[in-house]
Amino acid sequence: MGYEGLAVGVDIGGTNILAGLVDGEGNIVARARRVTDPADPTSIEAEVAAAVAELSERDEVVAVGVAAAGFVAPDSSTLLFAPNIAWRDHPLGARLTERIGLPVTVENDANAAAWAEFRFGNGRGRHDMVMLTLGTGLGGGIIAGGKLFRGGFGAAAELGHLTIVPDGHYCGCGREGCWEAYASGTALANLANSIATADPEAATVMSRLAEGGPIGGAHVTAAARQGDAVAVRLLRRFGYYLGRGIATLAAVIDPEAVIIGGGIATAAGDLIIPSAEDGFRANLSGQGIGGRLQIVTALLGNDAGMIGAADSARVASTSAVLSRA
């Protein structure tokens, strides 16, 4: 698929914007960054426009793609719901198109990351894959038959909210036992802090790294890197639950590969993946047909959302190949 021309990708996070000028091979030619105030949604639009202007000053840009957390409507423009910014049924793409003067498409950030890995990362050469982004939560994107899979109402791949343990841990979504309540940075931190409260001695290494504050996912991975047995055990358990959910994905959509990204995967993929494979195999459907699925770490790191947003906007503008029939 040779989609040509430069595109701008913008990844709107809770407190800052990452923007990049991305070529047809997924290379980032130039970068821009803006700090934003999540309490002032309008200013975020202005900052996105400014970043795009900066990056398109010297080069011709064929499309602009924006990645954001939340539910995106099938029009690839409207944010139905954003978890961190007060956007509800908000025509983000249309408003940015007007400001910028170029076609702007909006994509869920986990979908954008999945698309980037599929096109330029460790999903290259596959048709059917899942990308899991392990950050504060657990985000998912599905590529099926070489296309982003969006489902009947645009809400497919809500993978963080698969039920993994009936009546289990509370989840921020208001339910219990969701996958991201067992396999996300927040889950890892909760578990570590719960141990630190009940048995401070067991958490000595992690607590020292946290310098008196609450233990975060990064402290757990750092402690594990230093060989701390408790942290290693927490990451193994994390991996096991990751694998349990992957077995569910295999039974439903049978992907060729599951790609694991996000901060925890970058920091501790080697510690997590063997346990994820154990958890997957222990929960794998009977005839073992799904056993060929591979679990691999992501290639593109934090840039995946930006690259994927740029590329999917370029593909859409070039060929409308992603538009729903």
Next chain:
Amino acid sequence: MGYEGLAVGVDIGGTNILAGLVDGEGNIVARARRVTDPADPTSIEAEVAAAVAELSERDEVVAVGVAAAGFVAPDSSTLLFAPNIAWRDHPLGARLTERIGLPVTVENDANAAAWAEFRFGNGRGRHDMVMLTLGTGLGGGIIAGGKLFRGGFGAAAELGHLTIVPDGHYCGCGREGCWEAYASGTALANLANSIATADPEAATVMSRLAEGGPIGGAHVTAAARQGDAVAVRLLRRFGYYLGRGIATLAAVIDPEAVIIGGGIATAAGDLIIPSAEDGFRANLSGQGIGGRLQIVTALLGNDAGMIGAADSARVASTSAVLSRA
């Protein structure tokens, strides 16, 4: 989609063959039936050929489709594994094409039923749906974007083996806690017989209907129809577990509808569906986006596999629209 011409559909069961001549609107113009011996796989092929010959005697037939339980390879011809007949990596389609002299495609039976409901049944007018066939086991078929969804290795929609209860009931697949160990005819019968052993009085009505033999799913639904409180409770629990799995489907693939077919759905759909909706809603992902999903009973009954096999063969022969790019 106007695919014209008559096609033959054949549904190969464990002990008999249902065949039908199916027109472009899904109507069955003529029928044939053969009893077969599952221990003699070659004779089954001969009976399929004979049934097709009988049905194509007077009319021109454009295609032949065969539905069978098991894993079908992406070539739509090879049965990788059949649970009831000793077919392993068996080129069923190619062998039947040779015998019959017409192109024969092979489809998983649950997929064929899903396709029939999508084209001519209660899935009509939708793009994204799931069909669940509740028989001895729990079979699944997924339609996504108007096409059968087959996954990376051809094993998608292995829905009966989703894990619903960690470390739960034994499943025939060798694992524990699978969906079909909680929501299938076998599961319903196991639960009823377990109660009958431990507390015969509670199972009086069901046992009387079973006339001294083991209680089957049909006896449970019949007892519920007579108002037996224990049988009604068993079906409610069945529905609850059905809904719990549907919530998982919603989180992964977000279908517009889930269609419930098979003997139990026909006999007791009205008793099951309200509980399935409860189980679905209780396990639904946070923002409720998936809440628009509808749970409905199937329209086509036992003919679904046959109709779907015929129609998907006709569509494939006409336009190759289902073939993988």
Next chain:
Amino acid sequence: MGYEGLAVGVDIGGTNILAGLVDGEGNIVARARRVTDPADPTSIEAEVAAAVAELSERDEVVAVGVAAAGFVAPDSSTLLFAPNIAWRDHPLGARLTERIGLPVTVENDANAAAWAEFRFGNGRGRHDMVMLTLGTGLGGGIIAGGKLFRGGFGAAAELGHLTIVPDGHYCGCGREGCWEAYASGTALANLANSIATADPEAATVMSRLAEGGPIGGAHVTAAARQGDAVAVRLLRRFGYYLGRGIATLAAVIDPEAVIIGGGIATAAGDLIIPSAEDGFRANLSGQGIGGRLQIVTALLGNDAGMIGAADSARVASTSAVLSRA
């Protein structure tokens, strides 16, 4: 059992002391109350002594019993561990005996409450019963054969930490799935606040009662009293989990009755008990032998700890009947 003479009972809470002069029929003849600073353990001892002095000014007192949260050693004097006050291996009874000049025995507060209900409350006339105190946590006391059951190491009836849901809710103890993470005031509040965050509309009534602050168990019971459907559902679920744990108790120790006390039981016992009976029956051992167990609310309210501490001290001083052989 006619144990005569007046005894003083003292219930040491986190921030205040309840003391009472208790006669041989469990009546409170006089009362005293002191506010204390949990950060200053020595001052608590002084306040206990002062309260006892006040109550024993005019009447002869035969014994003093103190109830406190925590693990009490078999010597009925040493607090091995207190959750709210910095007492570790602390000879509380011996120190108070010295200050006060009367024999002082120390009892776990849930045990003291159980003893009070057994002697003067709704456990009267039974030999084998369990008392569950549903407050911030879930405290338990067991009476077996007419005596407090203390176990091999003095730590029996740690009932709040029975595992009810494998891998379930975090518990303050550092583990997951404990009974008190499903059936305590804290659990009820967590669940309500989790709903209020995810679906504010569903929590309207409870949130209004909480006046903008976090919802507490008392707000849930108040909302249920007003007929709020969500609050009623939360209490039913609470009751169900209560019953599930009671079924475990029945299988292990087979009590004649389980008495439910604490703030939630007082406020909403009528809403909780039917669901507790359902949960109990659904999880009851096979032959139903345990089915005669009764679940009833407590009689003595907040005074139970004080009354039980006084009475068990009097019994111990009179007859040493409670001392371990």
Next chain:
Amino acid sequence: MGYEGLAVGVDIGGTNILAGLVDGEGNIVARARRVTDPADPTSIEAEVAAAVAELSERDEVVAVGVAAAGFVAPDSSTLLFAPNIAWRDHPLGARLTERIGLPVTVENDANAAAWAEFRFGNGRGRHDMVMLTLGTGLGGGIIAGGKLFRGGFGAAAELGHLTIVPDGHYCGCGREGCWEAYASGTALANLANSIATADPEAATVMSRLAEGGPIGGAHVTAAARQGDAVAVRLLRRFGYYLGRGIATLAAVIDPEAVIIGGGIATAAGDLIIPSAEDGFRANLSGQGIGGRLQIVTALLGNDAGMIGAADSARVASTSAVLSRA
């Protein structure tokens, strides 16, 4: 406790009777054995009488104790319910007393075994212990404060029917998720046969030992003894679930020790106990107070029921110390 004189103990199994003349130190001085027909309950009484007559021919016997599976009433005579023999509310002790001319007491077999281990086996020197007999099912007996613990209705220590996995494996009792559905010979056999059906290759060693018949618990332990990795894994999992239930016992009754007997413990105690300790520790209540509990194998093997029945009858006849106050 020096209880003198010889007593006869009789262990009534499903198809045979073990009888022994037991001295005050728990030694078996003489033995008798009878094969019986469970379908002819009256003949069983005759055989018991004959065995007792044989053993009391040359020596003076002070008491006769009978151990049997089932619920025994507080009168130590009436079998309320026996699982293998058609005795319901059957005055077994009174009938045998009449036949034999000596006082006959009846005890639940798991209780009798617990008493034997407490008095003469690996429970010697303890006050508070639990005995778990791992046979076809999981039987339990509790010693508390040096006495058999019988509960409010005589049905305490129904430990096989603790719920370990909510909605888990079917149990013969009609419920799901009971401890004995995860930790008994039947559970071990079910799991092994389930694997053998789904993945015959994995079960090669166990199946060969079973010589074509269904795999039994003994085949699993024999395969594990030969180093078969699958069998070893099954026993580890068995041990883990054993430990999970022991953690529940610790939270409720806090025993000093849990003694593991029965065929599986004898054959594979060394393989099971480390996993049981892991499962126990992983599920142990927060402050770790219960962590001193020891898990040990039994000493007396198959004779435990017989020895315990004889000894508890002698103790009862000598001092009535076991009678309920």
